[in-house]
Amino acid sequence: MLRLIHTADWHLGQSFHGQERHTEHRAFLDWLVDTLEERRADALLVAGDVFDVVNPSLQAQALLYDFIVSAHERLPRLDIVLIAGNHDSGNRIELPAPLMRRLRTHALGRVSWRDDGRLDAERLLVPLTDAAGETRAWCLALPFLRPAEVTGAAQAEGDAPNDYVAGIGRVHAQLIAAARERRAPGQALVAMSHAHLHGAAVSEASERPIVIGGEESISAALFPPEIAYVALGHLHRAQRVGEDRIRYSGSPLPLDFSEVDYPHQVVEVTLDGEELAAAEAIPAPRPVAMHRIGPAPLDAVLAELEALEDDPALPHQDRELPRERWPWLEVRVELEAPLPDLRARVDAALAGKALRLLRLERRLPRVEGEEAPARVDLETLGPRKLFALTWQRRWGEPPDDEVLADFDRLRQDALDDQDADAGEARP
Structure with a gap:
């Protein structure tokens, strides 16, 4: 038996409406180390978006490296495999790789190609060992695939030079073929990828499109049945995609108020020989509560805010609680006309309560013949929606x-330029 813990989308260093979340991330990582030890895990798989931006703060990076050291100290035989997601810099993820390997941690940020046009698959195959040190599985660790990484060899395969989706398929096929050759009888294959699969449910506002060229998702058929488990990252809602063996672990913390009402978790995966024996969701605790009030008329919103005082699940009266543990709050108010003192009235309702108001949204009525709301709140629009x-x-x-595909491609180029700048800025 081999026991794995699958997680993804940590987004360390996230700025949440201008507020840092290091306290929450540190609490999650402390809980994760305890869980790895309690569950006697053999490996931890982190399926991308380790950081929230390509150039994370020093404090965010320290959270990751302190976690790796702590996990190795408490579980010296634990294998850790992490890949870069679309929010990460592949260069930054791989920068400390030689040091991390001494802690049994494998960091993969980029794919590369050999001179003959074939994928350098060996560097993406990571052995997963049991407590006795025996290799029981191989992890096919596939970081987020940027267009420049997968379209360069397209013409040799007869594809159009910019056929991004075909390039993704080629990478998967070559990596799986290499894994078949490498595995021994009785060893399982475990794929880890950061991608958007057909049929998977997205969050309301917190996930940027990552597939370029007119396609918003790729097929689960890329993962043949011989792969015992597919550990996915990118979508924040925990879910299976068609089969029990293909899963998004989901983000361990809500990354937007739209994610408040569904559970957050990690997944414990048990392999028996070459087969999946079990996959169990482990709920992740929420270190800081998150509340979303409305949309509703002002009187109803104020009544809801007053009622929060009587909610035993929230420590509103515990003034000894550190401010960084006070719940986050979003308030959405439907107005008939502009109300200049709205913020003052909401603040008055919150007086004396240990709550942090992060966002106050005013919703004005539509003007007849107008398709869009009278007020556009840029906080709720991503770059793609704003462009459209x-x-x-x-x-x-x-x-x-076609226009949206061109926009997506230009936006990804800009993100890649940020990635390159982060690499050039290394000390």
Whole structure:
């Protein structure tokens, strides 16, 4: 038997409406170390978006490295495998790799190609060992695939030069073929990827599109049945995709108020020989509560805010609680007309309560004949939605798929430039 813990989308260093969340992330990582020890895990798989931005703060990086050291001290035989997601810098993830390997940690941030055009698959295959040191499985550790990494060899395969989706398929096929050759009888194959699969449910506002070229997702058929388990990252909602063996662990913490109402977790995976024996969700505790009030008229919102005082699940009256543990709060108010003293009235309702108001959204009525709300709140718009809205206002019609694909490609190029800058800025 081999026992794995699958997690993803930590987003260390996330700025939440301008507020840092280091206390929450540290509490999660402390809980994760305890869980690894209690469950006697053989390996930890982190399926991308370790950090929230390509150039994370020193404090965010310290959280990761302190966790790795602590996990190794308490479980010296634990294998840790982490991959870069679309929020991460592949260069930064791999930078300390030689040191991390001494702590049985394997960090994969990029794919690379040999001179003959074949994938350098060996560096992406990581052995997973049991408590006795015997290799029981191979992890196919596939970081987020940027267009520049998978389209370069396209012409040799007869594909269009910019066929990103075909490039993704080629990488998977070559990596799986290499794993088949490497494995011994009785050893399982475990794939780890940061991608958006067909049929998977996305969060309301916190996930940026990552597949470029008119496609928003890729097929689960990339993972043949011989792969015992597929550990996915990118989508924050924990879910299975078609089969029990193909799963998103989901983010361990809500990353947006839209994620408040569904559970957050890690997944314990048990392998028996080459087969999946069990996959069990382990709920992750929420170190800081998160509340979303409304949308509702002002009187109803104020009544809800008053009622929070009587909620035993929230420590509103515990003034000894450190401020960084006070619950986050979003308030959405439906107004008939602008109300200049709205913030003052909400603040008055919150007086004396250990709550942190992060966002106050005003919703004004629509003007007859107007398609969009009277007020556009840029906080709720990602770059893609903002571009589409701007295009429609300029040209009188929404952008078509080709235009959106061009925008996605340009945006990814900008993110890749940030990634390259982060690599050049190394000491």
